[in-house]
Amino acid sequence: MxxxxxxxxxxxxxxxxSTHGVFRMRVTLDGEVVVDIEPVFGYLHRGIEKLAxxxxxxxxxxxxxxxxxxxxxxxxxxxxxAAEKLAGIKVPERAEYIRVIMSELQRxxxxxxxxxxxxxxxxxxxxxxxxxxxxxxxxxxxxxxxSGQRLTYNYMRVGxxxxxxxxxxMPALRKFMDMMPRFMDEYxxxxxxxxxxxxxxxxxxxxxxxxxxxxxxSGPVLRASGVKWxxxxxxxxxxxxxxxxxxxxxxxxxxxDRYRQRVxxxxxxxxxxxxxxxxxxxxxxxxxxxxxxxxPVGEAYAHIExxxxxxxxxxxxxxxxxxxxxxxxxxxxxxxxxxxxxxxxWKIADLIIIFGSIDITVGEIDR
Amino acid sequence: xxxxxxxxxxxxxxxEKFSGSVxxxxxxxxxxxxxxxxxxxxxxxxxxxxxxxxxxxxxxxxYYDHFEVAYLLSSLEHNHSLMVxxxxxxxxxxxxxxxxxxxQGADFQEREIYDLFGINFEGHPSMKRIFLWDxxxxxPLRKDYI
Numbered sequence: 001m002x003x004x005x006x007x008x009x010x011x012x013x014x015x016x017x018s019t020h021g022v023f024r025m026r027v028t029l030d031g032e033v034v035v036d037i038e039p040v041f042g043y044l045h046r047g048i049e050k051l052a053x054x055x056x057x058x059x060x061x062x063x064x065x066x067x068x069x070x071x072x073x074x075x076x077x078x079x080x081x082a083a084e085k086l087a088g089i090k091v092p093e094r095a096e097y098i099r100v101i102m103s104e105l106q107r108x109x110x111x112x113x114x115x116x117x118x119x120x121x122x123x124x125x126x127x128x129x130x131x132x133x134x135x136x137x138x139x140x141x142x143x144x145x146x147s148g149q150r151l152t153y154n155y156m157r158v159g160x161x162x163x164x165x166x167x168x169x170m171p172a173l174r175k176f177m178d179m180m181p182r183f184m185d186e187y188x189x190x191x192x193x194x195x196x197x198x199x200x201x202x203x204x205x206x207x208x209x210x211x212x213x214x215x216x217x218s219g220p221v222l223r224a225s226g227v228k229w230x231x232x233x234x235x236x237x238x239x240x241x242x243x244x245x246x247x248x249x250x251x252x253x254x255x256x257d258r259y260r261q262r263v264x265x266x267x268x269x270x271x272x273x274x275x276x277x278x279x280x281x282x283x284x285x286x287x288x289x290x291x292x293x294x295x296p297v298g299e300a301y302a303h304i305e306x307x308x309x310x311x312x313x314x315x316x317x318x319x320x321x322x323x324x325x326x327x328x329x330x331x332x333x334x335x336x337x338x339x340x341x342x343x344x345x346w347k348i349a350d351l352i353i354i355f356g357s358i359d360i361t362v363g364e365i366d367r
Numbered sequence: 368x369x370x371x372x373x374x375x376x377x378x379x380x381x382x383e384k385f386s387g388s389v390x391x392x393x394x395x396x397x398x399x400x401x402x403x404x405x406x407x408x409x410x411x412x413x414x415x416x417x418x419x420x421x422x423x424x425x426x427x428x429x430y431y432d433h434f435e436v437a438y439l440l441s442s443l444e445h446n447h448s449l450m451v452x453x454x455x456x457x458x459x460x461x462x463x464x465x466x467x468x469x470x471q472g473a474d475f476q477e478r479e480i481y482d483l484f485g486i487n488f489e490g491h492p493s494m495k496r497i498f499l500w501d502x503x504x505x506x507p508l509r510k511d512y513i
Contacts (some may be wrong), residue, residue, distance in 0.1 A: 041475075042498035050507055147369075213443060216422050216472025229443050235369035252480075301439060303423070314437070316428055327426040334424075339473050366498055 023364030065152035082313035110307035121356030160286030165217035207356030219309025225253030
């Protein structure tokens with residue numbers, strides 16, 4: 001007698017350790033094989049775009065901290081760039097350098113989390129994650145020195161940064177920069193040729209170059225598929241055109257490549273920080289900006305290469321003290337577009353790591 | 368540096384093929400007729416020299432008497448970009464053709480616009496709310512929603 005089979009619908013999330021927040025997937029399974037998935041969003045929707053319409057231009061900055069809450073500095077930067085473009089404000093040199101140092105440190109911290117969480121999903125439960133957190137802690141300490149906060153920094157301002165670096169910052173940063181490459185080597189030694197990681201991640205969840213472009217994928221996920229596209233070089237913002245760094249790319253676009261991509265990008269970020277530390281000039285850290293910024297009627301879009309991809313702010317001004325419209329281009333949400341095609345035909349255990357390798361933050365998806 | 372193509376120059380190229388499809392063009396952007404949006408979008412994607420293969424983002428803005436939907440297109444090959452806009456004057460049942468067939472990246476973003484502005488994208492594979500629940504009344508990012 002033939003065994004009767006039927007597709008099985010499994011509800012994963014919103015509260016599930018592998019969903020990195022409150023994200024839900026409705027997964028249709030044929031035995032252990034994924035037939036289809038439907039992502040369900042909105043569990044963390046706070047209406048940030050609507051809230052921004054009732055705040056002053058400076059008042060929006062704390063809201064941006066709460067988008068991708070593990071890379072608040074990058075969010076601050078993207079928003080400030082858009083507001084400055086709209087209002088035509090020029091940022092002092094020293095502030096530009098501080099911004100670059102901060103956003104590259106943030107990239108290192110966020111990519112460490114991404115790699116750690118990905119290994120968590122692979123089954124190396126919390127050991128690599130805690131290794132990564134050991135170094136992230138140093139970066140968070142640095143941010144605390146500068147801004148007084150450890151997660152939602154609210155450090156940058158329209159026209160510069162809120163305050164100059166304290167005296168003890170540069171020595172601490174130098175110390176961090178000396179030890180970080182050794183830790184990177186240590187991770188590589190533990191992970192790069194790890195048999196379990198290779199078996200789990202190599203060849204799994206391949207995203208082709210063509211599809212990555214068609215799905216508007218950005219950031220490390222796009223570059224892991226072999227597209228050499230980094231906004232820091234393609235459309236340099238702030239002072240990125242002054243630094244010498246490479247854009248690493250991979251070839252296959254599988255989970256392992258996405259992991260390698262993040263590790264290699266971390267090394268490039270350290271290169272940028274080192275150059276910025278050498279060139280850091282003295283001077284003011286904030287332009288003369290009125291208390292209430294009132295940009296002329298118009299619109300501006302500014303985008304940056306955030307740790308997860310292209311983070312952009314599209315601001316429309318009606319010459320009042322609050323943005324008429326503030327749209328956020330979220331890399332996390334758009335990078336999930338291809339997820340459905342990436343996981344079909346793989347087993348449910350692979351679904352977890354494919355999803356983990358995209359690296360999302362729900363705060364940014366739902367906004 | 369990404370070159371922002373002049374809306375006026377691209378508009379003249381579009382007009383050669385689809386005359387009367389461009390409503391307005393400025394150096395920063397161009398506005399196309401909503402019923403010809405899909406043709407123009409395909410033209411921008413598939414014409415050599417333009418090759419807009421990457422859709423940076425889609426969003427909408429409510430100007431009380433009309434909605435403006437903005438598409439920022441880029442070409443990774445030529446490293447240039449262009450902002451294309453379309454307008455909807457109907458507040459009751461605003462609709463636009465979906466560009467998901469050309470750029471799959473518009474999928475979630477069009478659903479977001481539908482959810483928060485109530486603009487219906489015809490031809491989208493699953494046009495339903497994305498962040499708010501199904502029974503939710505109204506579209507919060509509209510200016511008349513408190």
